[in-house]
Amino acid sequence: MEVSELKIFLTVARKGSISRAAEELHCVQSNVTTRIKQLEERLGTLLFHRKSKGVSLTHSGHLLLDYAERIIALAKEAEEAITNPDEPKGRLSIGTMETTAAVRLPPLLVNYHRLYPQVELNLVTGPSETSLKRLLDFQVDGAFVAGEIAHADLIAEKAFEEELVLVTPPDLTSLEQINPSKILVFRAGCSYRAQLEGWLRRTGRLPYQIMEFGSIEGIMGCVAAGMGVTFLPRSVVERPQYQDNCSFHRLPKDVAEMVTWLVRRRGETPGKALQALMDLIG
Structure with missing residues (x-):
């Protein structure tokens, strides 16, 4: 399996549609369809149920989803470790509550951008529950959330009180x-x-x-x-x-009393861009 195939598979799984996945990947729909069929043929199983409107994961598709997310995350981590040995670079996506984005983050991000101008920082606002789901689905690298964090696959560090x-x-x-x-x-x-x-x-x-x-x-x-x-x-x-x-x-x-936590996935070494943000908060 190629990482590029897994990225296409993940995009289709998240969008629930070949056409919407093609739009996000900036390629033609036929290319996405072909790559998915090639992956299914290589694995010898169907990964998606084709419906009149969109697609849904089969049992095999659900099994592959977890592995694909981890493989892509590891590939990203490896690339960053090799190509960016010192200074944080690349894209950093952070989920955050609307209130945190409005009040707590502006001065922090001004300082972060001044120190690390080569990081492309992307904020994705939403309720805590939504941000945690995005984090678990590998859609963001970290998330500012409030409330109790009880998921075994996540690590939470206090950011603000x-x-x-x-x-x-x-x-x-x-x-x-x-x-x-x-x-x-x-x-x-x-x-x-x-x-x-x-x-x-x-x-x-x-x-x-x-x-x-x-x-x-x-x-x-x-x-x-x-x-x-x-x-x-x-x-x-x-x-x-x-x-x-x-x-x-x-x-x-x-x-x-309510704590805002910066949450990341357990078992992953934070990338340099995320670690730099954690260091500024700490």
Whole structure:
């Protein structure tokens, strides 16, 4: 098997479609189809079920998926070790929460870019759960996430400590007044959302409706308009643009304390670009 074949196989598996894989790989669809057929013939088994719309992995395909991810990661690690013996270079993809990308990462990344200008850094934002899945699927090299990290294939190191606060419309002045009919949150998989929902259940503030947003600005704007409440880190909501539009309420310590972790895959030696980022945080 060739690494190039495995990269095509992985792309088709992730996209669930020959045509979408061809678009991502910047090649014609017939080439992708041919390479997949050649790989199947060499292995003597079907790797994909062909459907009217897209493809799905067979049992053999699922078996190959894990090996392919590890082989490609090792090939990348070997290439970097040989071709970049000293200075970090190449592409580094990092998953991150929207809040971390907005507040914690800008000064860190400015320093990183100044020190390592030959690294092409790519940030992929999303809820913690999504970032962890991307990490396990080898779509990113590391991820900034919050909450408990209990997966045996991952290693987590503390990056930042956050204090969560309850953010409400400006006319609410105490926790005792809070009986929300709506909570304004990021989509499922967000650690802050999980913390908020757990707190509401424990304190008997039920029922409530959920409104999902894709940005901090959307959440804060709707809180200011009186549409609901949310949990966000104090480092986010204390920025000047939010000070006069919302109220911020201190939470009990066991609810407020939240660690942001930098997570990577266990069993892999961090590439030089990732190690440089870890060193700046440490």
